Amino acid sequence: MHAFDVLGDPVRRRLLELLADGDRSAGELTEEVVREFGITQSAVSQHLKVLRENGFASSRAEGPRRLYSFETEGMRQVDDWMAPFRRFWTQRLSALETEIARGKGERRRQQEAPDEKKDDDD
Amino acid sequence: MHAFDVLGDPVRRRLLELLADGDRSAGELTEEVVREFGITQSAVSQHLKVLRENGFASSRAEGPRRLYSFETEGMRQVDDWMAPFRRFWTQRLSALETEIARGKGERRRQQEAPDEKKDDDD
Protein backbone atom coordinates (compact mmCIF):
# COMPACT_ATOMS: atom_id res chain seq x y z
CA MET A 1 0.00 0.00 0.00
CA HIS A 2 1.35 3.38 -0.99
CA ALA A 3 1.84 6.12 1.58
CA PHE A 4 -0.76 8.27 -0.17
CA ASP A 5 -3.32 5.49 0.11
CA VAL A 6 -2.69 5.36 3.83
CA LEU A 7 -3.50 9.05 4.16
CA GLY A 8 -6.53 8.70 1.92
CA ASP A 9 -8.67 7.43 4.77
CA PRO A 10 -10.18 10.04 7.12
CA VAL A 11 -10.04 7.73 10.14
CA ARG A 12 -6.32 7.19 9.66
CA ARG A 13 -5.75 10.91 9.23
CA ARG A 14 -7.56 11.53 12.49
CA LEU A 15 -5.51 8.87 14.27
CA LEU A 16 -2.33 10.56 13.11
CA GLU A 17 -3.56 13.92 14.36
CA LEU A 18 -4.17 12.36 17.76
CA LEU A 19 -0.75 10.71 17.79
CA ALA A 20 0.90 13.99 16.88
CA ASP A 21 -0.05 15.29 20.33
CA GLY A 22 1.82 12.47 22.01
CA ASP A 23 1.78 8.74 22.56
CA ARG A 24 -1.57 7.18 23.31
CA SER A 25 -2.86 3.72 24.08
CA ALA A 26 -4.90 1.86 21.51
CA GLY A 27 -7.84 2.19 23.89
CA GLU A 28 -7.66 5.98 24.02
CA LEU A 29 -7.33 6.24 20.26
CA THR A 30 -10.18 3.81 19.77
CA GLU A 31 -12.51 5.59 22.16
CA GLU A 32 -12.05 8.90 20.39
CA VAL A 33 -12.38 7.59 16.86
CA VAL A 34 -15.31 5.30 17.66
CA ARG A 35 -17.13 8.31 19.05
CA GLU A 36 -16.34 10.57 16.09
CA PHE A 37 -16.86 8.12 13.25
CA GLY A 38 -19.26 5.57 14.68
CA ILE A 39 -17.19 2.53 13.76
CA THR A 40 -16.21 -0.49 15.85
CA GLN A 41 -13.09 -1.28 17.87
CA SER A 42 -12.16 -3.86 15.29
CA ALA A 43 -12.17 -1.33 12.48
CA VAL A 44 -9.91 1.01 14.44
CA SER A 45 -7.51 -1.82 15.19
CA GLN A 46 -7.28 -2.60 11.49
CA HIS A 47 -6.54 1.02 10.72
CA LEU A 48 -3.80 1.04 13.35
CA LYS A 49 -2.30 -2.00 11.68
CA VAL A 50 -2.15 -0.15 8.37
CA LEU A 51 -0.40 2.75 10.05
CA ARG A 52 2.11 0.38 11.63
CA GLU A 53 2.82 -1.55 8.45
CA ASN A 54 3.50 1.59 6.47
CA GLY A 55 5.80 3.50 8.76
CA PHE A 56 3.27 5.98 10.10
CA ALA A 57 3.15 4.62 13.64
CA SER A 58 4.73 2.10 15.97
CA SER A 59 3.46 0.35 19.08
CA ARG A 60 4.98 -1.17 22.18
CA ALA A 61 3.44 -3.25 24.91
CA GLU A 62 2.92 -1.47 28.21
CA GLY A 63 1.39 -4.00 30.53
CA PRO A 64 -1.87 -5.13 29.02
CA ARG A 65 -2.09 -2.01 26.87
CA ARG A 66 -0.41 -1.03 23.66
CA LEU A 67 1.11 2.40 23.41
CA TYR A 68 1.21 3.92 19.96
CA SER A 69 3.73 6.50 18.76
CA PHE A 70 3.84 8.64 15.68
CA GLU A 71 6.56 7.60 13.23
CA THR A 72 7.93 9.91 10.57
CA GLU A 73 8.82 7.50 7.80
CA GLY A 74 5.44 7.37 6.10
CA MET A 75 4.85 11.09 5.91
CA ARG A 76 8.43 11.67 4.94
CA GLN A 77 7.81 9.60 1.83
CA VAL A 78 4.81 11.74 0.99
CA ASP A 79 6.75 14.90 1.67
CA ASP A 80 9.62 13.77 -0.53
CA TRP A 81 7.34 13.16 -3.47
CA MET A 82 5.73 16.57 -3.06
CA ALA A 83 8.98 18.47 -2.69
CA PRO A 84 9.55 19.17 -6.41
CA PHE A 85 6.04 20.64 -6.67
CA ARG A 86 6.27 22.94 -3.72
CA ARG A 87 7.85 25.70 -5.74
CA PHE A 88 4.50 26.22 -7.46
CA TRP A 89 2.74 27.56 -4.41
CA THR A 90 5.43 28.98 -2.15
CA GLN A 91 4.56 32.61 -2.51
CA ARG A 92 7.97 34.07 -1.79
CA LEU A 93 9.77 33.51 -5.04
CA SER A 94 13.33 34.55 -5.42
CA ALA A 95 14.54 35.59 -8.84
CA LEU A 96 16.26 32.26 -9.18
CA GLU A 97 13.19 30.30 -8.26
CA THR A 98 11.12 32.34 -10.67
CA GLU A 99 13.43 31.41 -13.45
CA ILE A 100 13.22 27.77 -12.53
CA ALA A 101 9.45 28.03 -12.46
CA ARG A 102 9.46 29.40 -15.96
CA GLY A 103 10.42 26.01 -17.14
CA LYS A 104 14.11 25.94 -17.76
CA GLY A 105 14.40 23.01 -15.43
CA GLU A 106 17.72 23.91 -13.88
CA ARG A 107 17.78 22.95 -10.24
CA ARG A 108 19.92 24.51 -7.59
CA ARG A 109 19.89 24.61 -3.86
CA GLN A 110 17.85 27.37 -2.38
CA GLN A 111 16.69 27.69 1.17
CA GLU A 112 12.97 27.55 1.61
CA ALA A 113 11.11 30.47 3.06
CA PRO A 114 9.82 29.85 6.58
CA ASP A 115 6.25 28.72 6.79
CA GLU A 116 3.63 30.87 8.33
CA LYS A 117 1.50 29.26 10.93
CA LYS A 118 -1.94 28.68 9.66
CA ASP A 119 -4.91 27.50 11.66
CA ASP A 120 -6.42 24.95 9.45
CA ASP A 121 -8.36 21.88 10.31
CA ASP A 122 -9.55 18.89 8.38
CA MET B 1 -13.08 12.89 -3.44
CA HIS B 2 -10.42 13.98 -0.98
CA ALA B 3 -7.13 15.43 -2.18
CA PHE B 4 -5.26 12.48 -0.67
CA ASP B 5 -7.39 10.04 -2.65
CA VAL B 6 -6.47 11.89 -5.82
CA LEU B 7 -2.78 11.38 -5.10
CA GLY B 8 -3.35 7.77 -4.13
CA ASP B 9 -3.36 6.64 -7.75
CA PRO B 10 0.04 6.13 -9.44
CA VAL B 11 -1.26 7.15 -12.87
CA ARG B 12 -2.45 10.48 -11.52
CA ARG B 13 0.82 11.03 -9.71
CA ARG B 14 2.68 10.43 -12.96
CA LEU B 15 0.41 12.85 -14.82
CA LEU B 16 1.18 15.52 -12.27
CA GLU B 17 4.91 14.91 -12.63
CA LEU B 18 4.57 15.40 -16.37
CA LEU B 19 2.52 18.57 -15.92
CA ALA B 20 5.10 19.96 -13.53
CA ASP B 21 7.48 20.24 -16.46
CA GLY B 22 5.07 22.49 -18.30
CA ASP B 23 1.74 22.48 -20.07
CA ARG B 24 0.96 19.50 -22.27
CA SER B 25 -1.87 18.40 -24.48
CA ALA B 26 -4.09 15.53 -23.44
CA GLY B 27 -2.65 13.58 -26.33
CA GLU B 28 0.94 13.94 -25.17
CA LEU B 29 0.01 13.03 -21.61
CA THR B 30 -2.01 10.08 -22.82
CA GLU B 31 0.73 8.74 -25.06
CA GLU B 32 3.24 8.72 -22.24
CA VAL B 33 0.99 7.19 -19.63
CA VAL B 34 -0.49 4.60 -21.97
CA ARG B 35 3.03 3.47 -22.74
CA GLU B 36 4.15 3.33 -19.13
CA PHE B 37 1.06 1.79 -17.56
CA GLY B 38 -0.56 -0.10 -20.40
CA ILE B 39 -4.00 1.43 -19.97
CA THR B 40 -6.35 2.93 -22.57
CA GLN B 41 -6.94 6.51 -23.69
CA SER B 42 -10.30 6.41 -21.97
CA ALA B 43 -8.77 5.56 -18.63
CA VAL B 44 -6.31 8.44 -18.92
CA SER B 45 -9.10 10.84 -19.80
CA GLN B 46 -10.99 9.78 -16.70
CA HIS B 47 -7.91 10.39 -14.56
CA LEU B 48 -7.51 13.84 -16.09
CA LYS B 49 -11.10 14.57 -15.16
CA VAL B 50 -10.39 13.68 -11.55
CA LEU B 51 -7.39 16.02 -11.56
CA ARG B 52 -9.52 18.82 -13.00
CA GLU B 53 -12.40 18.35 -10.58
CA ASN B 54 -10.14 18.45 -7.55
CA GLY B 55 -7.98 21.45 -8.28
CA PHE B 56 -4.87 19.60 -9.42
CA ALA B 57 -5.06 20.63 -13.08
CA SER B 58 -6.96 22.78 -15.53
CA SER B 59 -7.49 22.54 -19.25
CA ARG B 60 -8.17 24.96 -22.08
CA ALA B 61 -9.09 24.35 -25.69
CA GLU B 62 -6.33 25.02 -28.17
CA GLY B 63 -7.78 24.26 -31.57
CA PRO B 64 -8.83 20.64 -31.58
CA ARG B 65 -6.55 19.83 -28.66
CA ARG B 66 -6.82 20.38 -24.96
CA LEU B 67 -3.89 21.86 -23.14
CA TYR B 68 -3.51 20.87 -19.52
CA SER B 69 -1.84 22.94 -16.83
CA PHE B 70 -0.76 22.12 -13.34
CA GLU B 71 -2.89 23.81 -10.67
CA THR B 72 -1.73 24.32 -7.11
CA GLU B 73 -4.97 24.13 -5.16
CA GLY B 74 -5.10 20.38 -4.70
CA MET B 75 -1.57 19.90 -3.47
CA ARG B 76 -1.84 22.98 -1.34
CA GLN B 77 -4.64 21.27 0.57
CA VAL B 78 -2.43 18.25 1.11
CA ASP B 79 0.48 20.41 2.14
CA ASP B 80 -1.65 22.36 4.60
CA TRP B 81 -2.81 19.20 6.33
CA MET B 82 0.76 17.95 6.61
CA ALA B 83 2.18 21.23 7.90
CA PRO B 84 1.63 20.54 11.63
CA PHE B 85 3.44 17.22 11.31
CA ARG B 86 6.47 18.50 9.49
CA ARG B 87 8.22 19.47 12.71
CA PHE B 88 8.69 15.77 13.43
CA TRP B 89 11.14 15.20 10.63
CA THR B 90 12.69 18.58 9.89
CA GLN B 91 15.73 18.50 12.08
CA ARG B 92 16.62 22.07 11.20
CA LEU B 93 14.46 23.93 13.70
CA SER B 94 14.29 27.69 13.53
CA ALA B 95 13.30 29.61 16.62
CA LEU B 96 9.85 30.17 15.17
CA GLU B 97 9.31 26.55 14.35
CA THR B 98 10.46 25.54 17.80
CA GLU B 99 7.93 27.85 19.36
CA ILE B 100 5.15 26.49 17.21
CA ALA B 101 6.10 23.00 18.20
CA ARG B 102 6.12 23.94 21.85
CA GLY B 103 2.77 25.68 21.72
CA LYS B 104 0.99 22.83 20.07
CA GLY B 105 1.98 19.97 22.31
CA GLU B 106 0.81 19.73 25.87
CA ARG B 107 2.80 16.64 26.56
CA ARG B 108 6.15 16.69 24.91
CA ARG B 109 8.30 13.78 24.19
CA GLN B 110 11.64 13.42 25.88
CA GLN B 111 13.52 13.27 22.66
CA GLU B 112 15.60 16.36 22.06
CA ALA B 113 16.69 17.67 18.73
CA PRO B 114 20.44 17.75 18.22
CA ASP B 115 21.64 21.30 18.02
CA GLU B 116 24.23 20.69 15.37
CA LYS B 117 24.02 22.76 12.27
CA LYS B 118 23.62 20.91 9.11
CA ASP B 119 23.97 21.88 5.51
CA ASP B 120 20.84 21.26 3.58
CA ASP B 121 20.99 18.56 1.05
CA ASP B 122 18.51 16.78 -1.19
Added chain:
DNA sequence: CTGCGCCATAAGTGTTGACTTATATGAATC
Protein backbone atom coordinates in the same frame (compact mmCIF):
# COMPACT_ATOMS: atom_id res chain seq x y z
C1' DC C 1 -5.93 -21.66 36.84
C1' DT C 2 -9.85 -18.88 36.06
C1' DG C 3 -12.03 -15.01 34.68
C1' DC C 4 -11.71 -10.42 32.80
C1' DG C 5 -10.09 -6.32 30.50
C1' DC C 6 -7.40 -5.00 26.24
C1' DC C 7 -6.43 -5.58 21.67
C1' DA C 8 -5.72 -8.23 17.41
C1' DT C 9 -7.16 -11.41 13.83
C1' DA C 10 -10.62 -14.37 10.98
C1' DA C 11 -14.08 -14.52 7.85
C1' DG C 12 -17.62 -12.64 5.25
C1' DT C 13 -20.21 -8.59 2.94
C1' DG C 14 -21.06 -4.22 0.39
C1' DT C 15 -19.33 -0.19 -1.89
C1' DT C 16 -16.20 2.31 -4.45
C1' DG C 17 -13.27 3.21 -8.01
C1' DA C 18 -10.15 1.88 -11.84
C1' DC C 19 -10.60 -0.36 -15.76
C1' DT C 20 -12.65 -2.01 -20.23
C1' DT C 21 -15.31 -1.40 -24.94
C1' DA C 22 -18.37 1.40 -27.34
C1' DT C 23 -20.08 5.76 -28.54
C1' DA C 24 -20.71 10.82 -28.44
C1' DT C 25 -18.95 15.64 -29.11
C1' DG C 26 -16.49 19.04 -31.35
C1' DA C 27 -13.04 21.39 -34.14
C1' DA C 28 -10.45 21.31 -38.53
C1' DT C 29 -10.23 19.71 -43.38
C1' DC C 30 -11.98 18.38 -47.68
Added chain:
DNA sequence: GATTCATATAAGTCAACACTTATGGCGCAG
Protein backbone atom coordinates in the same frame (compact mmCIF):
# COMPACT_ATOMS: atom_id res chain seq x y z
C1' DG D 1 -21.95 18.64 -45.11
C1' DA D 2 -19.14 14.54 -44.62
C1' DT D 3 -14.77 12.83 -42.85
C1' DT D 4 -11.21 12.66 -39.66
C1' DC D 5 -8.56 13.59 -35.73
C1' DA D 6 -8.60 14.55 -30.65
C1' DT D 7 -10.85 13.95 -26.49
C1' DA D 8 -14.72 13.06 -23.41
C1' DT D 9 -18.58 10.30 -21.71
C1' DA D 10 -21.64 5.93 -21.13
C1' DA D 11 -22.23 1.62 -19.40
C1' DG D 12 -20.74 -2.42 -17.46
C1' DT D 13 -17.17 -5.57 -15.00
C1' DC D 14 -14.00 -6.70 -11.42
C1' DA D 15 -11.00 -6.32 -7.50
C1' DA D 16 -9.66 -3.85 -3.45
C1' DC D 17 -10.68 -2.15 0.83
C1' DA D 18 -13.36 -0.51 4.76
C1' DC D 19 -16.59 -2.35 7.39
C1' DT D 20 -19.19 -5.88 10.24
C1' DT D 21 -19.65 -9.91 13.79
C1' DA D 22 -17.28 -13.48 15.99
C1' DT D 23 -13.41 -15.27 18.14
C1' DG D 24 -8.53 -15.73 19.66
C1' DG D 25 -4.32 -14.41 22.50
C1' DC D 26 -2.25 -12.10 26.18
C1' DG D 27 -1.37 -9.89 30.75
C1' DC D 28 -2.88 -9.51 35.20
C1' DA D 29 -5.96 -9.84 39.51
C1' DG D 30 -8.47 -12.78 42.37
